Amino acid sequence: MKEYKILFSGTPGAGKTTAIGAVSEIPPVVTDVPNTDPGYAKAYTTVGLDYGQLTLDTGDCLRLFGTPGQARFDFLWRILGRNALGLIILLDNSRPNPLADLEIYINGFGEALRSMPCVIGVGRHDQGNTALDDYGLWLMERNMILPVLPVDVRRRADVVLLIDVLLAELEFHIRKGECSHVE
Amino acid sequence: MWKLKLAGLSETEQALIRSIVRLSKDLESSWQVVDQGACDVVLCGTHGPAMVMPGVLRIRVAEPGEHSTEHMHDVLERPIRAERLIRLLCQSAAALTQGRASSTPSSTPSISSPVVAETPAPRAMHGSLHQVASIGRWPPQVVLAKNREFIRLAVVLARASLSVTELSRLSGVPMETCISFLDALEERSLVRWGGAEDAIPPPPSHLQESTEHRHFGSGLLGSIRRALGI
Amino acid sequence: MSNEQQIRRIASREVQKIAKELHGVSSVVIATVDGFDIASIGLDGEDPGRIAAMASSVSAIGSVISQEESLGRSRSVTIATDTGFAYLSCAYLPDQTLILNVIADQDAVLGQVAYRCAESVRRLEAVA
């Protein structure tokens, strides 16, 4: 049996735990504890990792990991991100400065983003003062192009779309690989 | 020089078509409207010929909605619009070139055949099939509009500068969709043409090992999609 | 004095005492369950905020394991390493959980640290 993993990171309260629960076939393992940080309007917050899984019809296993969102947990981002198939960054557009939030994860994951498939899901996109296109422009100023999609992670289809985008990028790498060393 | 014959059309429509062909920069050098003799394309109204010579393309002029059973590509909707006519004729020219270059001269090329799908629309024609397209930012939501294929194309273009053909091959999205995607970007000046194809960034390190690669190609992505019900 | 102030006072007294009484201890941090340090003493200039965050992750995973295996509440986690250990113990106060985290080198004796930490945990839990 082979194991693969997809990592969910991003702003506390954006919906990492919810997203994993939406696609996992097992009740997700959650390490949420009471939140004491007044910066986030949230009763519970993830401090360890969230975990869900999907069994593939090949007998292999896809593991879904969620990181804590706060920057002080960035040591876990790197540990959990190692060898991941891809990274989903979830942001909350209703927060005071979601672009500053994005910066935390762009810096935190750093160089890994140059090669690891990554997609940004923006939740509560109908709220707040940041337009969806501002995320792409903000990244462009930093010479980066990453997929940015509006999502409501309470809807399974939206979470599936995020994963599908990661798969599309993997597929591109595979197809490219097939042509460069034709078998 | 391609020859265009008109059949079963009113005087007014004939005059309109003649002047579009004469005045269009995209067409003037390559198309000529002829009244008799051999032709490459027949543009016909409701009473036009039901059959045409092998190797000759037929475009029907029809009322909106009237052509529901036909390929959109073979139909010019009334009222006749210049851009649409130009686009159809450009596609026809490409189809004819392809059809005649191919080794089966007996087969009639069709505008809506896959071959023609490779013909860029007038706009994307600025960049030919072999020119390389690149983007500098994630496309705005108005372009993507939750269109899964467009999102897929943007994902690929975000990682590499590619020609239309390569884009279609690497994304698995039909050529036609690639062209309309590039058109939509072009309309907003969001695509750059030219330059060489990028050196593609290396895939994630754990995908690099060739056995892994083969394993991947042979079904991991499919099995994940099935597990998710995609 | 509010309950919260009292807890903080006891917490900082306990970290001082542990650091003084035990050999080979390089940091003592008492953290909230969501990873903020409320009292700390770092003898090697380590960032107590980071230790607090890690302590909360490790202890959360410890809790998940004891829950999944129906082993009751998690009381402590030991990470033994080549050159020392980290010892984390949980203090269950009436309305919050705290994590006492001790980082030590090979001069320290695990049994001693565990025993001393249990004493501090009792004092914290006694705050009513």
Ligand SMILES: Nc1nc2c(ncn2[C@@H]2O[C@H](COP(=O)(O)OP(=O)(O)O)[C@@H](O)[C@H]2O)c(=O)[nH]1
């Ligand atoms: N109204 C609204 N609520 C959302 C949206 N996305 C997520 N939520 C809610 O926000 C909360 C996110 O919590 P959680 O999944 O624990 O976030 P985490 O900290 O990222 O793990 C859940 O209660 C979701 O139902 C959205 O787009 N709109």
Ligand SMILES: [Mg+2]
């Ligand atoms: Mg969470």
